[in-house]
Amino acid sequence: GRPTSIHTQRVLWALADADLPYELTLASATMGPQGHVSKGGTPFGVVNTPAYLAMNPNGTVPTIDDNGLVLWESNAILMWLALRHAPDLLSGDAQQLARAVQWMTWINGRVEPLLHTLVMELVRLPEDKRDPAKVEQARIEMLDALGMLEACLADRAHVAGNRFTIGDIPTGAAVYRWLVFDLERPSMPKIAAWQARLAEHKGFCLHVAPREFHLAG
Incomplete structure (x- = not known):
């Protein structure tokens, strides 16, 4: 990798x-x-x-x-x-594990294609090949998707419940990448608090938090 x-x-x-x-x-x-x-x-x-x-x-x-x-x-x-x-990381609870897998699947299908567009258009493509309209469309769709996550986190500390699970890893890494980009976005306090909790994890600090990993082009 x-x-x-x-x-x-x-x-x-x-x-x-x-x-x-x-x-x-x-x-x-x-x-x-x-x-x-x-x-x-x-x-x-x-x-x-x-x-x-x-x-x-x-x-x-x-x-x-x-x-x-x-x-x-x-x-x-x-x-x-x-x-x-x-x-x-499995939480020991079948319902929480099912919710964890739900969010892992959701992040791949709903959010990652939008992140790919943003990475290419903001970072990796030569400037003369970038399309601001694609960036704006991806931004709007990201806000819609993350509204779902903000609502989910209203009554729990993590995506599957109150324990950290494998569901937080793909979701947390993807949302952090979104937050690194200098784009207009509203405050989402539940997501911000969740990201702060994720930042207490060694793996997050070592392999997700460095901004250069997301802005490398």
Whole structure:
């Protein structure tokens, strides 16, 4: 994976919170040490090699190999890490776990496509190729989506209930990336308080909080 990938950040956050050792191999089809390929950067590669494609035929990041168990898709990896290494992330309550998975699925389908638009249009594309109309449309849709999250957090400390679960990791990383962008937005105090709680986690501080991970272009 790569540190600037929000999906890789999810896995690194969980690994850090669980104090699990790991080795990170830099891999990407679009990003490298000099930035995004749209600006002439050379990607880290790896993802298009036969060895990698044998593990993950999608050629995407992240992929893990945990003592022979190979997994791709960051939410599946989070579930495995919680089941195998960090059961506290599952909360021990079936209803809370179901809500956690609900928000993990929601963030992928509803929010991440909008974040991708914002990252490309605000950070990674050359300035002469950016489209302000796309930014504004994504901003409006993000506010609508996050209104749902603000309402959810009105009566609970975390997305699935009052305990931190795997549901907070993808959701928290995505919302933090949104907050890094210099865009007009109303106050959402419940989300702000929740983000402050997430900032108490080692994995968040190490792998999500650094602004350069979100503004790398």
